[in-house]
Amino acid sequence: MQLFSNTSFDFLKYKWPFIAASLALTAAGLISLYVHGGPLYGIDFRGGAEMKVRFKDTPPVQQIRDALAPKIKGEISVVSITSAGGNQLLIGTEIADEKQLNANRDTIESTLRGMFSTGDTKPDLNNTASDQVADLLRGGLSKAGASVSEQELQSLVKAVKDYSTAKGGIISSFDELSGVSGVTPQVIAAMKDTFSLGPFAVISTDVVGPKIGAELERKAIYATLLALAGMLVFIGFRFEWIYGVAAVIAVFHDTIITIGLFSLVNKEISLTVVAALLTLVGYSMNDTIVIFDRIRENLKTMRRDSLTSFINLSVNQTLSRTVMTSGLTFLTALALWLLGGEVLNGFSFALVVGILIGTYSSVFIASPILIFWQDLMGQKKPASVQTPAKAVEKPAKVAEKIVAGRKAGRG
Secondary structure, three states, rough: OOOOOOOOHHHHHHHHHHHHHHHHHHHHHHHHHHHHHOOEEEEEEEEHEEEEEEEEEOOOOOHHHHHHHOOOOEEEEEEEEEEOOOOEEEEEOOOOOOOOOHHHHHHHHHHHHHHHHOOOOOOEHOOOOOOOOHHHHHHHHHHHHOOHHHHHHHHHHHHHHHHHHOOOOOOHHHHHHOOOOOOHHHHHHHHHHEEEEEOOOEEEEEEEEEHHEEEEEEEEHHHHHHHHHHHHHHHHHHHEEEEEEHHHHHHHHHHHHHHHHHHHHOOOOOOOHHHHHHHHHHHHHHHHHHHHHHHHHHHHHHHOOOHHHHHHHHHOOHHHHHHHHHHHHHHHHHHHHOOOOOOOOOHHHHHHHHHHHHHHHHHHHHHHHHHHHHHHOOOOOOOOOOOOOOOOHHHHHHHHHHHHHHHHHHO
16 A cells, blocks of 8 residues: 655755754653652562552542551552553552562552441451451351352352452442342351442552563563664664664664653553563664664665655655554554553553654664765765765666667667
């Protein structure tokens, strides 16, 4: 599919405004990173406890944050999750050592119970483990005069918990359990006497120790640097070393600006963001290689033109491909960013920014490096192209001479 045909835009005419914008973004990002003492790492790297909590009604985010702040040391993040059915919060806390992990979880649960207390002192069915539910319900059924075997009791508890999971972890009324397999009116009566139903439920708890977080940070940096080094070697072998340097500088430029923007907007860098950065490294590199490959092909057939003309021609020839691939990918990432919710926000934000930066860096950052190098070396052509002693004639002129020769032979 060809969106554009025979375009002749002078892209490199505007290289300096884009280079200036890149320098400004890079400087702003580096200053922000310096002021903040480095990137704002998520719980994956710095270590901590993270709980996902679902509420019966819309939770008051700021009130919960204010209630937890004086009880837990370090930074506390309370984020609303809008992509998983609503009424969910992601509560994250830092830790000084691994002993605080369980303490932080207990503090969060007790604080939420205090804030959303129903006045009922009985155990909350929504936040009671299956084995505890079985123990308590056994006593309740015995008190109500209902006799069930241990196997029937375990099956009953499993059915109730499965129903709770299907409902998002929240059971609003005991009466709604009447349709669950094995739940009889006697069982419902026993549950009402034994349990209460709180307005929230802890869906999951993720814990990362500080030692593991530091190791993940180190490995993430190594993965990014090794990816860049591997691509430098490949492009240097496939083209020339200056092409590899230009491509790696452009990709490094994309990564630095993206991380800097994360710092400027105070967004956390998690493992999913690192995955997005590695995706962008490959994506931007692929876009750059496509242009470089077209430059190399044009150098073989049109040796008398300047390198600037080669680059402009090559970018115009690959313009349709760039618009289709980058444009469609950008629209997908933009939809994830706008509609994907908090969980995918960091990942999609990195993709949106990276695609924009990576697309223009292939043209306005990587390509000018080739021109600067040529000017520095005082050559009219890149090292890979040697200008012949005799100028190469254009194909049309060669064809004219062949026709004229044949006519002369017949004459």
